Amino acid sequence: MSETKKFLYVNRRAPYGTIYAWESLEVILIGAAFEQDVTLAFVDDGVFQLVKGQDTAGIEMKNFSPTYAALGDYDINKIYVEKESLEARGLTIDDLQHLVWEDEDEDWAEKDSIKVVTSAELAEMMGQQDVVLSF
Amino acid sequence: MKLSIQVNEGPYQHQASDSAFKFTKAAIDAGHDIFRVFFYHDGVNNGTRYTTPPQDDRHVVNRWSELAEAHGLDLVLCVAAAQRRGLVDEGEQERNGKDGNNIAPGFRISGLGQLIEAGIQSDRLVVFGD
Numbered sequence: 328m329s330e331t332k333k334f335l336y337v338n339r340r341a342p343y344g345t346i347y348a349w350e351s352l353e354v355i356l357i358g359a360a361f362e363q364d365v366t367l368a369f370v371d372d373g374v375f376q377l378v379k380g381q382d383t384a385g386i387e388m389k390n391f392s393p394t395y396a397a398l399g400d401y402d403i404n405k406i407y408v409e410k411e412s413l414e415a416r417g418l419t420i421d422d423l424q425h426l427v428w429e430d431e432d433e434d435w436a437e438k439d440s441i442k443v444v445t446s447a448e449l450a451e452m453m454g455q456q457d458v459v460l461s462f
Numbered sequence: 463m464k465l466s467i468q469v470n471e472g473p474y475q476h477q478a479s480d481s482a483f484k485f486t487k488a489a490i491d492a493g494h495d496i497f498r499v500f501f502y503h504d505g506v507n508n509g510t511r512y513t514t515p516p517q518d519d520r521h522v523v524n525r526w527s528e529l530a531e532a533h534g535l536d537l538v539l540c541v542a543a544a545q546r547r548g549l550v551d552e553g554e555q556e557r558n559g560k561d562g563n564n565i566a567p568g569f570r571i572s573g574l575g576q577l578i579e580a581g582i583q584s585d586r587l588v589v590f591g592d
Contacts, residue, residue: 330582332581332582334578334581346503346546347503350502350503350542350543353542353574354574354578357573357574357575357578358574358577358578361575361578361579361582363578363581363582457581458581458582458587459587459589460581460587460589461589461591462470462591
């Protein structure tokens with residue numbers, strides 16, 4: 328399978344309450360083995376998935392949020408968070424985990440993975456994708 | 463055109479499951495090729511043969527099985543999603559020591575890689591969900 332396609336995963340839901348966020352992350356991790364051009368987008372309540380300091384003890388659910396920090400090791404470093412969704416929920420990028428990746432072309436320099444974009448920028452990027460999976 | 467379908471919701475609870483079926487059938491009737499239908503999340507519940515709807519209602523599961531038999535469709539239930547929700551084929555029954563299996567004819571259980579492969583191999587991946 329030599330063909331490389333642009334895959335976009337759109338995460339729209341809160342991390343808990345439904346299983347979509349967790350099962351989306353499972354697809355992303357499995358999909359990483361296929362070496363496609365992967366982008367993640369977080370919109371609507373999906374922005375809560377990246378919020379730092381999550382504590383799920385009270386709901387007896389597995390806290391899977393530390394897994395996002397491993398995405399950089401899977402060469403997943405294009406993570407877009409919609410600006411309007413953050414603002415509507417009173418969040419800023421400082422409320423999110425600091426996700427990084429290491430750029431092997433620049434002596435493994437550590438770079439930020441998350442970029443805050445407007446819905447218009449997101450829409451344009453969405454139009455450039457080959458495969459869009461929404462969760 | 464070569465199409466793949468992703469079904470993310472269960473039968474009867476969500477119309478997404480009906481819409482996915484109707485789209486798949488219409489695509490076949492229009493001469494398109496269906497590379498794969500992949501069932502994820504509660505969508506795996508479309509693949510249990512124990513489903514028993516009232517007689518005056520559509521039979522969502524049998525409908526898929528019949529379409530698969532008529533057109534050689536590849537209907538795949540995600541193994542991780544299926545295990546969580548109690549969908550079992552003979553292999554899973556043996557592996558996990560269960561006392562039975564419930565997968566409907568025409569369906570098979572496999573990994574998420576099958577979804578990614580469907581995205582790569584198909585001209586379009588069409589997602590039906592909530």
